[in-house]
Amino acid sequence: MAHPKNPNKREKPSESSGKSETPGFAARKIAADILGNVVHKRRPLDAELDLVSGHSGFRELLYNDRALVRAILGVCLRHRGEISEIIERLLDRSIPEKTGRVLDILHVGIGQMLYMEIPDRAAVSLAVECASSDRRARPYKGLVNGVLRRLGRETEQATSDLDSAVLNTPEWMLESWSGSFGLDTAKEVAIAHQSEAALDLTIKDGTSEAWAEKLGGVVVGAGSVRLAKKGAVDKLDGFEEGAWWVQDAAASLPAKLLGDVKGKRVADLCAAPGGKTAQLAAAGADVTAVDISKGRLKRLSENLARLQLSADVVTNDLRAWEPEEPFDAILLDAPCSATGTIRRHPDVPWLKQAYDVETLSVIQAQLLRRVMGWLKPGGVLVYCTCSLEKAEGEDQIAGLLAESQELELVPVVADEIGGLSASITSEGYLRTLPCHPVTKDGSQKGLDGFFAARLRRI
Numbered sequence: 082m083a084h085p086k087n088p089n090k091r092e093k094p095s096e097s098s099g100k101s102e103t104p105g106f107a108a109r110k111i112a113a114d115i116l117g118n119v120v121h122k123r124r125p126l127d128a129e130l131d132l133v134s135g136h137s138g139f140r141e142l143l144y145n146d147r148a149l150v151r152a153i154l155g156v157c158l159r160h161r162g163e164i165s166e167i168i169e170r171l172l173d174r175s176i177p178e179k180t181g182r183v184l185d186i187l188h189v190g191i192g193q194m195l196y197m198e199i200p201d202r203a204a205v206s207l208a209v210e211c212a213s214s215d216r217r218a219r220p221y222k223g224l225v226n227g228v229l230r231r232l233g234r235e236t237e238q239a240t241s242d243l244d245s246a247v248l249n250t251p252e253w254m255l256e257s258w259s260g261s262f263g264l265d266t267a268k269e270v271a272i273a274h275q276s277e278a279a280l281d282l283t284i285k286d287g288t289s290e291a292w293a294e295k296l297g298g299v300v301v302g303a304g305s306v307r308l309a310k311k312g313a314v315d316k317l318d319g320f321e322e323g324a325w326w327v328q329d330a331a332a333s334l335p336a337k338l339l340g341d342v343k344g345k346r347v348a349d350l351c352a353a354p355g356g357k358t359a360q361l362a363a364a365g366a367d368v369t370a371v372d373i374s375k376g377r378l379k380r381l382s383e384n385l386a387r388l389q390l391s392a393d394v395v396t397n398d399l400r401a402w403e404p405e406e407p408f409d410a411i412l413l414d415a416p417c418s419a420t421g422t423i424r425r426h427p428d429v430p431w432l433k434q435a436y437d438v439e440t441l442s443v444i445q446a447q448l449l450r451r452v453m454g455w456l457k458p459g460g461v462l463v464y465c466t467c468s469l470e471k472a473e474g475e476d477q478i479a480g481l482l483a484e485s486q487e488l489e490l491v492p493v494v495a496d497e498i499g500g501l502s503a504s505i506t507s508e509g510y511l512r513t514l515p516c517h518p519v520t521k522d523g524s525q526k527g528l529d530g531f532f533a534a535r536l537r538r539i
């Protein structure tokens with residue numbers, strides 16, 4: 082039963098959509114369908130899972146089934162390379178083309194058998210049922226049954242010596258990270274991507290210790306609160322009253338590099354959905370938030386309203402917009418490949434290509450050169466991207482500094498970012514990696530991959 086008017090409405094736990102079908106069947110079928118849409122048709126996972134405009138079957142599922150689909154897709158995407166290798170090991174010959182969702186059904190079955198606490202029996206029989214229900218996959222239901230049962234019998238052989246870091250990462254990405262950080266670190270990054278990210282909150286008034294205690298979390302990074310348990314965010318204490326917002330500990334660092342912004346005129350460029358706008362407004366800045374996306378800015382405005390914060394919101398393309406007056410400080414969070422957010426968006430490795438980085442780095446260079454002219458003399462610009470690619474970070478700043486006499490680098494120091502010295506490069510850039518410690522004593526690890534550099538207009 083769908084809730085077209087209120088898709089977030091929770092229902093009492095149940096596995097099926099109410100039709101007379103095997104419990105759990107719809108969730109598996111829809112998981113295989115969405116997996117196929119993501120990996121073959123390159124549709125972003127978030128778009129497929131959107132409760133208003135996403136996959137129609139998903140939207141019709143009950144609350145618990147939707148959570149199950151999300152969990153299945155999470156493991157299938159995080160372990161995609163390993164699962165493909167296992168299928169190859171178990172198949173005597175390759176599956177012909179145009180067999181419907183056979184491969185996706187196998188992936189979903191294996192994802193449950195190896196990486197979730199779902200009994201093999203249930204995973205296998207539901208996979209066979211999924212194959213039976215798909216006209217083109219039906220002739221292969223025996224193969225699905227055979228492959229999955231064999232995996233159950235020969236798990237050790239089928240899964241031995243899998244180099245998960247290499248298998249689960251597209252070759253171009255691992256090569257790029259290896260070139261930038263060394264092979265060992267690149268593999269640590271890839272392994273960090275196999276676990277879901279924690280839930281981090283930024284506290285509006287900075288009373289992190291108190292909120293950590295209230296919510297049962299710990300203080301990490303430069304004052305973020307990390308929660309151990311995940312659940313419905315809007316049911317947590319402090320959500321309604323706008324005491325905090327969800328923001329990865331790494332994502333909260335770039336805005337801090339602008340220093341004390343109280344009473345200053347600050348531009349948050351590429352601002353939506355507004356995590357950094359909220360930080361700057363909460364710190365007392367007079368913020369102008371610009372973004373090209375009307376839909377994302379709607380979310381920014383809703384977020385600010387809940388937090389009882391305000392900003393001047395502008396919908397425009399930065400390549401066309403001009404400010405009326407220069408700014409004391411600018412934060413440019415440029416559009417990027419988002420490879421730093423793979424823990425949260427496990428579809429990114431299977432959606433992005435090396436050429437996306439090339440295309441985006443051209444836009445980043447254009448935006449940087451345009452916005453630097455909007456700074457007052459002595460004003461500070463922080464450029465950041467949630468990317469692990471040097472082309473979108475270090476190379477952008479090195480290129481800009483080489484050609485401009487108007488800007489100088491102001492190195493980041495550990496005290497500004499909660500003492501996370503492992504995340505500062507020798508040049509003085511911020512470079513967080515998903516495998517980095519997020520507390521000074523190293524007791525907590527895991528951050529989004531962010532690059533940030535601070536420049537001052539001379």
Ligand SMILES: C[S@@+](CC[C@H](N)C(=O)[O-])C[C@H]1O[C@@H](n2cnc3c(N)ncnc32)[C@H](O)[C@@H]1O
Pocket residue numbers: 350351352353354355356357358371372373374377397398399400414415416417467
């Ligand atoms: C990384 S996201 C920004 C995240 C945001 N700063 C935050 O902290 O919540 C990049 C944003 O750049 C915006 N964008 C992309 N190209 C743009 C352009 N030419 N002009 C303005 N905004 C643009 C996108 O709509 C997207 O919201």
